[in-house]
Amino acid sequence: MSNELIESGSGTTEERILDAAMQVFAEVGFDGARVDEIARRANANKAAIYYHIGDKEAVYTVVLQRVFSGFVQRVIETVQQAQTPEEQLRLYIRTIANNLRQHPYLPTIMMREFASGAKHLPGAIVAEMTKMIGLLASILHDGEAQGIFVHVTPLLIHILLVGGHIFSNSIDLIMLKHQQVIPPQLLAAHQHFPDTFPQEIEETILRAVKKTSA
Template sequence: MKKRTAKQTKELILSTAIGLFAKKGFDGLRVDELALDAGINKATIYYHFKDKSFIFETILLYLSEFIINEIEKRQKNIIDPKNKLENFLDAIIFVMTSKRDLAKIMMQELAFNGKNLTDDVTKHFFKIIYTLKLILKEGNEQNLFKNIDPLLVHATIIGSLNYYYTMKEAEIDKKDEEYKIDISQESANEIKEMILSYIIK
């Protein structure tokens, strides 16, 4: 069997940790379990990462950078505030629906008041909200948007998407015929449209 490179080993550790953190949360994950699931020994994990907190920080920094890059990519050469807002929401939707385990980790951490967030991670996430603040401010100054707190907008879309898709993954629509719920694949766009209609004058 071909030996893994150091980069491949780090990626294996991180990808395994993402799945476990999403399932068990920060406090529930043990390094022994991570080593077992990744098929490597604990010493290898500690060779690449000094502790569990550093693994967690690395994952959240990756997530925040991924979101920022996705937003910046979609905002390139866009001038109209409405288009900027729509592209911002599209970027968040893309991340929340395509990186479900990372989204769950983020929401779990926020539910516990961000007790495991480092200053670097916090700064990265506030950069996302600051980007939204600038878009809303620009639209408000042009009399296109209502004056709405960017943190509220961000929390609404993140919370709505995460709650919705968590329930979908739990397949609540299949549990009991009496309480059957029809879950549409277009829900993310519907959430986006509700937010746009609330902000745009």
């Protein structure tokens, strides 16, 4: 995580505020975040935050909406390009993985939310997440109806996918920060893990849901 100031020429005032806020929320969570610190990093004043967005709760909601906005529709459109349930599931997995990689602060924010019992998670974001799970349920149902997939709980698969990426991100940070106390063989084994993890989680999920020949 970085606490460096965002250059005043980097986007509009609102964009700088949201970029800075995402950093702060990832580092200290909603409860620990201070509007003063967000303003400092955004090279803005508190009045600008209240004028452009609103209070801290409003900023938090907009930060998450900016990430999730249009994401569900992109996943739906991508999945529709596939012809079979297996292809649809693979595209579902890859699209979510790509989105998480494009927003490196999001996994940490979501981990904090899950740890707190989603205390500050906006209802609009829950609605978007529910749509995602509904899409996954449809893919799995079609695969089961066609005799391709076994019966599995969609929420379990979604937790495996998203939770795996979130914890993978955390492990990378732990390895980097505490490499002096981690055995060399473990560091060596982990060296290529960030690059291979997306493919490994995809294949793990497919092995879990695909029906094997008797």
